Amino acid sequence: MSSHDALDILRRDPRAEWIARNRLHPLHGAVVDNDMAEQRGPSGLLRKNPHRIGFIGPNGIKRIDRLKGNAAASVKGRRSGAAQAVQLPLHRVENPDFYIAVVADMVGGRLTSHDKDVLGQAHKLVAAMAGEGAVLTVCFGASKEAHFDTAGVDRLLLLDDEIYDDYCPEQQLAALQQVEAEYQPQYWLFPDSVNGGTDLGSRLAARLHQRPAVQAWQVDHQTTVCRGAGGTVDITRETPRVLMLAEECADQIDASRHEALSVTLTALPTVIAQLQNQGPVAVDPNAVALAEAEFILSAGNGIHDWEQFHTAAAVLGATEGASRVAVDDGFMPRFRQVGATGTWVTARVYLAVGISGAIQHMQGIGQCDKVIAINTDAGCDMVKRASLSAIGDSEAILGELIKRVQAYRAQLSVAGDQDAA
Amino acid sequence: MQPNSSQSHNLNIATLVSVGKHPQSGRVRRADQDSRAVELGLRLTADNPAGLTVLHAGDPAEPSLRSYAGMGLAAIKVLQLDPAADAVAPLGEQLQQCGADIVLTGVRAESGEGSGMLPYQLAEKLGWPIVPRVADIVAVQEGVAEVLQALPRGQRRAIKVRLPFIASIDTAAPAARQSAFGPAQRAEMRVSVIPAETDTVRQSWDEAVAKKRPKRLKVIKAKTAAERFKAATAKSQSEGGRIMKQEAVDEQAQAILDLLIEEGVLR
Numbered sequence A: 001m002s003s004h005d006a007l008d009i010l011r012r013d014p015r016a017e018w019i020a021r022n023r024l025h026p027l028h029g030a031v032v033d034n035d036m037a038e039q040r041g042p043s044g045l046l047r048k049n050p051h052r053i054g055f056i057g058p059n060g061i062k063r064i065d066r067l068k069g070n071a072a073a074s075v076k077g078r079r080s081g082a083a084q085a086v087q088l089p090l091h092r093v094e095n096p097d098f099y100i101a102v103v104a105d106m107v108g109g110r111l112t113s114h115d116k117d118v119l120g121q122a123h124k125l126v127a128a129m130a131g132e133g134a135v136l137t138v139c140f141g142a143s144k145e146a147h148f149d150t151a152g153v154d155r156l157l158l159l160d161d162e163i164y165d166d167y168c169p170e171q172q173l174a175a176l177q178q179v180e181a182e183y184q185p186q187y188w189l190f191p192d193s194v195n196g197g198t199d200l201g202s203r204l205a206a207r208l209h210q211r212p213a214v215q216a217w218q219v220d221h222q223t224t225v226c227r228g229a230g231g232t233v234d235i236t237r238e239t240p241r242v243l244m245l246a247e248e249c250a251d252q253i254d255a256s257r258h259e260a261l262s263v264t265l266t267a268l269p270t271v272i273a274q275l276q277n278q279g280p281v282a283v284d285p286n287a288v289a290l291a292e293a294e295f296i297l298s299a300g301n302g303i304h305d306w307e308q309f310h311t312a313a314a315v316l317g318a319t320e321g322a323s324r325v326a327v328d329d330g331f332m333p334r335f336r337q338v339g340a341t342g343t344w345v346t347a348r349v350y351l352a353v354g355i356s357g358a359i360q361h362m363q364g365i366g367q368c369d370k371v372i373a374i375n376t377d378a379g380c381d382m383v384k385r386a387s388l389s390a391i392g393d394s395e396a397i398l399g400e401l402i403k404r405v406q407a408y409r410a411q412l413s414v415a416g417d418q419d420a421a
Numbered sequence B: 001m002q003p004n005s006s007q008s009h010n011l012n013i014a015t016l017v018s019v020g021k022h023p024q025s026g027r028v029r030r031a032d033q034d035s036r037a038v039e040l041g042l043r044l045t046a047d048n049p050a051g052l053t054v055l056h057a058g059d060p061a062e063p064s065l066r067s068y069a070g071m072g073l074a075a076i077k078v079l080q081l082d083p084a085a086d087a088v089a090p091l092g093e094q095l096q097q098c099g100a101d102i103v104l105t106g107v108r109a110e111s112g113e114g115s116g117m118l119p120y121q122l123a124e125k126l127g128w129p130i131v132p133r134v135a136d137i138v139a140v141q142e143g144v145a146e147v148l149q150a151l152p153r154g155q156r157r158a159i160k161v162r163l164p165f166i167a168s169i170d171t172a173a174p175a176a177r178q179s180a181f182g183p184a185q186r187a188e189m190r191v192s193v194i195p196a197e198t199d200t201v202r203q204s205w206d207e208a209v210a211k212k213r214p215k216r217l218k219v220i221k222a223k224t225a226a227e228r229f230k231a232a233t234a235k236s237q238s239e240g241g242r243i244m245k246q247e248a249v250d251e252q253a254q255a256i257l258d259l260l261i262e263e264g265v266l267r
């Protein structure tokens, strides 16, 4: 903890403060921020006064600071190390002339990178059209997303009633029809993804009698280029009202903040669902390909009790992964190896037990959302990458975790039985 | 997984098939998802072969239709249309006429527009429910089908739906059986010529061989050399991860469990 805290110490420069107090000091002009080195001339041109730029160094030579404010701002006293959070400019839309609707996938309650691509595309369309437009984002189910503003959401319609928690495309379609009636969005944008975007977009297009563009990857307000015939031809067509966008269709928003104002619908229709969700079906986690597993329990050189590790994976319902050392030592099969020479995984949660975090391993988990580390070494790279690290012996922590998960499961099934009774 | 014979003896299944295209060679073939749909139809009507109707809208002389027939079909029904015609309206009428209980299609066609809208438009036209990305139909009992839907990351969801309905078949469904040449040649093509409206919207489109999409580059918007250097050398680190060092083992385990529950990965 010591190394971390040391970075946050406020460093003062007494000499610079003294110079700032002394108006007669030769360096005073350079230290105090009132230099008028750049001024607008009468014609509006930027005029630079070369005599005011820089300062005279200790041996009488002029010094010009070319670090553009990146050097130590000596007077203010700087916090070294801690990166300053930059406040991005706020993009405001007071009275939107029109809306562009984006229906986000929100896998696990957060915007996916695909969702953010679509939001970027929406802002590209807004910019190209006359008038002031707002991007209305529709999200179903409980949300854990904290950064709607920097992703480019002007208006947020969060439908997190209980009915939306389950799989309910018909109910969602009814809500979207209500949005259509209340906001008449200029365009409807969906991520063309297996996470529900394609299905919902197709349903809405059929309901509105629109002919959507699918796998669209180059869109402006006039023409759209989309993939057809299983991705083998490019179709260039007029931009339709309903679009299902391919991944990386546009750049994500990264240079502005947006209001993310909450809006609501005046009426929430309920429909009688024809599809009855019977819940997820248990699949063997180890039958799922490692590259597409959602939850991976990965073992490294810090695992000594392999029986316990396999039990833990079975209890947690996680797919097993391994570092190269665990594979080379013969404890795990080669196809379980994660990393540069193994599999590049996309898990949402990656639980790394006794893995130091060599760069070849980290490359393989670059796309993972949440990394949890169990390790004896608090300074290793895996701990730096992880959102939660437990420092301690893997055997003890895994053993405790197994017990707690079993207790949690038992508690759930008791509650389930009571519900059923 | 085989449906019980007593439940499905009077099941009426229609499978819609299209012309496939091999993704690498571009050769005409039976479409992957469509042939899986035929396979599922054959399994569901194993003891009532007359219950399966395989329908194609287009050119009856199309050679790839024969490779569907080679899976053991006695006949394929072809609605002969102009190549530029819209297939939705005639297919909808045909399905209503033949009294199908379940309509199976692929998710997206391998040729043509390939938008995957056909099952949705049919569902809208007929007022039937649609179940997208079906991996299997487990049982049909008393007019209710139990369907397994394929989800991303190899997961499955069970859904119950009342007949009649439309299902689009995912690549996760059981693989299609081989196609045999002899039966393929012997199968009958029941052609009916249908007048249909031309798809005028599509005539204004430009089609070209797909261009390779440029990869997105990681643009570093650094203003100074120091920032650029940092961007090029910094390791990926999550900011402000929680490190539990002094806590007891049970506290650490509980924290991990809480995170797993919050993320919803414990099923």
Ligand SMILES: Cc1cc2nc3c(=O)[nH]c(=O)nc-3n(C[C@H](O)[C@H](O)[C@H](O)COP(=O)(O)OP(=O)(O)OC[C@H]3O[C@@H](n4cnc5c(N)ncnc54)[C@H](O)[C@@H]3O)c2cc1C
Binding pocket: A299, A300, A301, A302, A303, A322, A323, A324, A325, A326, A337, A338, A339, A340, A341, A342, A343, A353, A354, A355, A356, A357, A358, A359, A360, A361, A364, A374, A375, A376, A377, A380, A392, A393, A394, A395
């Ligand atoms: C060309 C090349 C390609 C490679 N490709 C890959 C690849 O694809 N995938 C890959 O994984 N590696 C790859 N490697 C190897 C990589 O460089 C590392 O050697 C390897 O990842 C280290 O594995 P590890 O973290 O399991 O072992 P170690 O580095 O030995 O780390 C073990 C960790 O476990 C901790 N530990 C020890 N005992 C315990 C305990 N009782 N409880 C808790 N924690 C404990 C230690 O503190 C340490 O952090 C490659 C190397 C090369 C040269």
